[in-house]
Amino acid sequence: MRAAIYVRVSTEEQAVEGYSVGAQKELLQDYCLAEGWDVTAVYEDDGYSGRSDKRPAYRRMMAEMDLWDVVVVIKMDRIHRNSRNFMNMMDTLEKHGKMFVSSSESLDTTNALGRFVVDMIQRLAQLESEQIGERTYMGMREKAETLDSADTGKRTMGFTPPFGYRLRDGALVEDEDELPIVRRMFEEYSEGRTVDQICYSLNSEGILTRRGNPWNKRNMANILHNPVYAGYMRWEDLLIRHRATAPLTPGEFNDVQNRMASKVRDPSKRTVHLIPTEDDFLDEF
The missing domain is CATH 3.40.50.1390 (Resolvase, N-terminal catalytic domain)
Incomplete structure (x- = not known):
């Protein structure tokens, strides 16, 4: 045999x-x-x-x-x-x-x-x-729900840091070379430039993604929709505040979300995920 x-x-x-x-x-x-x-x-x-x-x-x-x-x-x-x-x-x-x-x-x-x-x-x-998978998920969910109030500088869920940020000792920190590029993306989009136009100008200048790939509608949209650039990390339906430098205020981020949603032709697909602003906190009192 x-x-x-x-x-x-x-x-x-x-x-x-x-x-x-x-x-x-x-x-x-x-x-x-x-x-x-x-x-x-x-x-x-x-x-x-x-x-x-x-x-x-x-x-x-x-x-x-x-x-x-x-x-x-x-x-x-x-x-x-x-x-x-x-x-x-x-x-x-x-x-x-x-x-x-x-x-x-x-x-x-x-x-x-x-x-x-x-x-x-x-x-x-x-x-x-x-069952192991379910227990792992519940543990991560519990961690996410308590992380915002935790007395720790890490405040991350072990994720890969997005463009503009790095991890240092488990904490999210600014990437001084990348974060200004993120600021430029949001500013140009707020000024009326299209995603295609922003991608074209960055690629023509040789400014590429972290992996060295050209910018396109998909990876650019991922950045423009990511609340991490306004001070929040998203885990499923939860928002967790981080302490790294944020190039946007929550209000500026929400303006971009509304602008992007307004360009979607089908009203049923205009999903807008806004984040809390200072006014929202004031309304609670």
């Missing part, structure tokens, strides 16, 4: 659960030796989530099924954490006369009972994965 060993670990799992790819390979090689199987291929995805099948080693393994007869993993969730992806894989293996073995769970697909048990365990693994 020709065996293909598949090992996987994501960064979070390795840190929390101690699943190293090296330990998995060693255990599986010993398992195949005890079964009398020849290990003809080893496939390793280090740092990839099991929720997606878009993993380079996994895809290479499935494309090279002529090299092996059985795929061996240490646990079922090493190869898939999504039951649909797992069952799609099992269908493919069955069509090609291949087998699947989970060594630590003593499961294989050579009989009907094994296939039934494998399906049940995989569904439980997906349930656990979804």
Whole structure:
């Protein structure tokens, strides 16, 4: 029997659960030796989530099924954490006369009972994965809701800083080269220039995005709609104030939002996301 060993670990799992790819390979090689199987291929995805099948080693393994007869993993969730992806894989293996073995769970697909048990365990693994995702989301939501009043200089949610800003010790800080460009974008748009005109003038001057790409309607609109430039970070429906330099007042930002919405021809698509101004705070008293 020709065996293909598949090992996987994501960064979070390795840190929390101690699943190293090296330990998995060693255990599986010993398992195949005890079964009398020849290990003809080893496939390793280090740092990839099991929720997606878009993993380079996994895809290479499935494309090279002529090299092996059985795929061996240490646990079922090493190869898939999504039951649909797992069952799609099992269908493919069955069509090609291949087998699947989970060594630590003593499961294989050579009989009907094994296939039934494998399906049940995989569904439980997906349930656990979804519950972890729900708990992670709730934790992030709770952090976002309390961050505005937190006595900390960071006030971020671990996001990639937008054009005009950087992160320093977890806190949002001004990028002295980029933020003046952002000021120019808002000023020119407020003066009546179109997004296309602003993009053209910046690109012609060699002023490009952080990644060195030309400005276009999409990436320019992302900046003009981002409340971070008026002192607020947005996380879903929440607004969180930050302490970095802001090139706009909330009122100036709202004026730009109204101007952009007025240019949308279809009234049903004129969604305007405004942010609180000083007048809004005064109205509360």
